[in-house]
Amino acid sequence: xxxxxxxxxxxxxxxxxxxxxxxxxxxxxxxxxxxxxxxxxxxxxxxxxxxxxxxxxxxxxxxxxxxxxxxxxxxxxxxxxxxxxxxxxxxxxxxxxxxxxxxxxxxxxxxxxxxxxxxxxxxxxxxxxxxxxxxxxxxxxxxxxxxxxxxxxxxxxxxxxxxxxxxxxxxxxxxxxxxxxxxxxxxxxxxxxxxxxxxxxxxxxxxxxxxxxxxxxxxxxxxxxxxxxxxxxxxxxxxxxxxxxxxxxxxxxxxxxxxxxxxxxxxxxxxxxxxxxxxxxxxxxxxxxxxxxxxxxxxxxxxxxxx
Numbered sequence: 001x002x003x004x005x006x007x008x009x010x011x012x013x014x015x016x017x018x019x020x021x022x023x024x025x026x027x028x029x030x031x032x033x034x035x036x037x038x039x040x041x042x043x044x045x046x047x048x049x050x051x052x053x054x055x056x057x058x059x060x061x062x063x064x065x066x067x068x069x070x071x072x073x074x075x076x077x078x079x080x081x082x083x084x085x086x087x088x089x090x091x092x093x094x095x096x097x098x099x100x101x102x103x104x105x106x107x108x109x110x111x112x113x114x115x116x117x118x119x120x121x122x123x124x125x126x127x128x129x130x131x132x133x134x135x136x137x138x139x140x141x142x143x144x145x146x147x148x149x150x151x152x153x154x155x156x157x158x159x160x161x162x163x164x165x166x167x168x169x170x171x172x173x174x175x176x177x178x179x180x181x182x183x184x185x186x187x188x189x190x191x192x193x194x195x196x197x198x199x200x201x202x203x204x205x206x207x208x209x210x211x212x213x214x215x216x217x218x219x220x221x222x223x224x225x226x227x228x229x230x231x232x233x234x235x236x237x238x239x240x241x242x243x244x245x246x247x248x249x250x251x252x253x254x255x256x257x258x259x260x261x262x263x264x265x266x267x268x269x270x271x272x273x274x275x276x277x278x279x280x281x282x283x284x285x286x287x288x289x290x291x292x293x294x295x296x297x298x299x300x301x302x303x304x305x306x307x
Contacts, residue, residue, distance in 0.1 A: 119295075
């Protein structure tokens, strides 16, 4: 039987214990930085190639990296029959749909604005869990949902009045992407795992690649040659912002409380907006700042509700 992470830490020497304890929050900080920088990177990527092809190559690279990583740890195995429904569900919604919809939206919107809406997922978890799992939504959770919705409207309203239906479609895509991730979260909460998340991860990414490839062929035609900027972005987003980030979240989540994880990841859209402003010149106007605060406040309040 494999020893538990806690037992391994306690059986190590004081120096090893110190390093292990420091590694956990460091992984979480690394994920926040990687995901924040990935938004302006994806913006560059979807200007260098069609967005669905970008999402497809992203998951092809991530799948190869995850199979290699799990193989080195000698944990490659077919998912148990009971977990296949989770593999398909998560691969389609959390990975394929989310990456395709956010990529399409980024062809029309700046990355800072897009990241705030795309990370509003916890807001949608509350009503979906109340409907699907019959979880009672408290007044605190409903206040969080209301603040989050106000933040979405604050971000979208000024651009909609100026640019019309094109950006309305983009905002709808981002909300749909966030809702798809929320549905996957609720499904995972309901599912009884047989294998570990790390064992299932490469198969989920393989499902996403298998969905995105024919979708890209149908919508965007044959893949074209990728220029240097596209290759550079894929080399970052696929192995690091997808494969590494997934492993790091799972690894940090084995030790850190779920609330700590969730609240720390709230920094991602704020940092992503700042990076987009500094690197791509995205303007930080009043509507974006107000929307960012409202969405972050709504998500934070929803997460404070005791489960």
